[in-house]
Amino acid sequence: MSMYKGKVLIAAPVHHVLTEWLNANGYECMMAEKITQQLAFELIKDCTGVITSTRLQLNRELINAAPQLKWIGRMGSGMEVIDVDYALSKGIMCHSSPEGNRNAVAEHALGMLLALNKKIIKGHNEVHEGKWLRDENRGTELEGKTIAIIGFGYMGRAFAHKLSVFDMHILAYDKYKSRDFPEYVHGCSTLTDIYKEADIVSFHVPLQDDTMHYFNNAFLEQMQKPFILINTARGSVVDTKALLGGLKSGKITGACLDVMEEEPLDKMSHEIKTCFDEILKMPNVIVTPHTAGYSWEALYKMSMTLLDKIVIGG
Numbered sequence: 001m002s003m004y005k006g007k008v009l010i011a012a013p014v015h016h017v018l019t020e021w022l023n024a025n026g027y028e029c030m031m032a033e034k035i036t037q038q039l040a041f042e043l044i045k046d047c048t049g050v051i052t053s054t055r056l057q058l059n060r061e062l063i064n065a066a067p068q069l070k071w072i073g074r075m076g077s078g079m080e081v082i083d084v085d086y087a088l089s090k091g092i093m094c095h096s097s098p099e100g101n102r103n104a105v106a107e108h109a110l111g112m113l114l115a116l117n118k119k120i121i122k123g124h125n126e127v128h129e130g131k132w133l134r135d136e137n138r139g140t141e142l143e144g145k146t147i148a149i150i151g152f153g154y155m156g157r158a159f160a161h162k163l164s165v166f167d168m169h170i171l172a173y174d175k176y177k178s179r180d181f182p183e184y185v186h187g188c189s190t191l192t193d194i195y196k197e198a199d200i201v202s203f204h205v206p207l208q209d210d211t212m213h214y215f216n217n218a219f220l221e222q223m224q225k226p227f228i229l230i231n232t233a234r235g236s237v238v239d240t241k242a243l244l245g246g247l248k249s250g251k252i253t254g255a256c257l258d259v260m261e262e263e264p265l266d267k268m269s270h271e272i273k274t275c276f277d278e279i280l281k282m283p284n285v286i287v288t289p290h291t292a293g294y295s296w297e298a299l300y301k302m303s304m305t306l307l308d309k310i311v312i313g314g
Contacts, residue, residue, distance in 0.1 A: 004026050004028070005025070005027050006027065006049070007027070009030050009032060009035075009040070009049070010029050010032065010033070011040065011051060011055055012051055012052050013033055014303050015304075017303055017307070021311055034055075037062070040062060041062065046066075046068055047066055047068065050066075051073045052072065052082075053081075058083060058087065060083050063092065069087075070091075071092060071093040071094070072087060072093070073310055074094070074306075075302050075306070076097060076100075076293055077153075078207060080207040080208065097303075097305035097309075098154035101301065103301075104292060104294065104298040105159070105292045108291070109159050109230055110162045112256035112258070113142070113200070113256055116284065116286050117140045117228075118139035143168065145169070147168055148198035148200065148201045148202070149170065149171065149173075149185075149202050150173050150191075150201065150204065151204035151233065152181065156172065156204035157182075160172060164182075164185075171185075171186050171198065172187055174187075175210075197224075198227055199228065201215075201227055201229055201230065205237060206234070207234035213237070213239040214237045217239070220246045227251075227252060229246070231255075232256075232258045232259065232292040233259065235259040238261065240275045241275055243275075243279065244275045247285070258292040260276065
């Protein structure tokens with residue numbers, strides 16, 4: 001029997017391998033996948049660790065309510081739900097698991113892009129309606145197109161790897177200049193070449209102060225060619241009103257969206273909901289409910305990644 005290491009609040013869907021290993025390594029797991037922020041203040045007060053996704057905001061107040069907290073594990077990649085600096089200042093280790101869902105996100109982004117370019121969803125729905133429209137559903141190939149990947153961390157790199165067999169020109173921009181780029185990717189030091197050349201722009205950046213509304217009207221105006229926009233990062237990276245304006249003008253020829261500026265649908269403000277309802281009616285838009293990194297395999301891989309970092313690594 002392992003020495004008792006304290007309670008762990010599991011505030012996210014996880015693979016059973018995670019809870020089994022935590023229990024085997026001396027932790028006591030409290031399962032609360034549907035937890036609210038208010039309830040978390042009660043449950044977290046005597047916890048050593050927390051596993052979360054996007055449900056909880058591990059802000060200063062919640063961290064202060066857990067004097068015994070030693071580590072926080074994030075299922076996925078977005079650390080904006082955790083006040084990392086404050087946690088670290090209190091000696092609390094913070095771990096994410098982008099290694100676990102990068103492939104799922106890359107496949108999803110590619111799937112949406114292919115479905116959009118080949119008009120698969122539109123054609124499928126029309127066949128169900130008894131229509132057989134071939135010319136109206138003529139597709140466009142990826143070969144020879146220029147795609148810009150903005151943010152070249154785990155997700156951006158995985159997406160580029162998928163695209164590498166499509167004979168595309170792949171541009172990548174990442175503000176962290178130390179990033180290395182594989183031979184099939186042209187690394188850009190600024191956005192200039194992207195504005196000039198891109199047929200497709202895909203966002204793979206974390207949500208932080210300098211990426212809030214990264215795509216906005218100013219970005220749209222700089223783009224010199226009509227283009228497809230893909231967002232599998234965070235909804236607030238894309239300004240919904242700018243997106244709608246670009247779609248209406250034809251500057252944006254299509255959009256693949258797995259994330260919304262405000263989620264879920266019933267939490268949207270009236271202003272965003274009005275724009276989003278208009279976007280949803282457009283046949284050149286594909287929307288999924290924040291499921292890009294949510295595959296069955298990713299659940300296992302993210303769980304194992306956190307285990308490696310929390311149990312084995314520390």
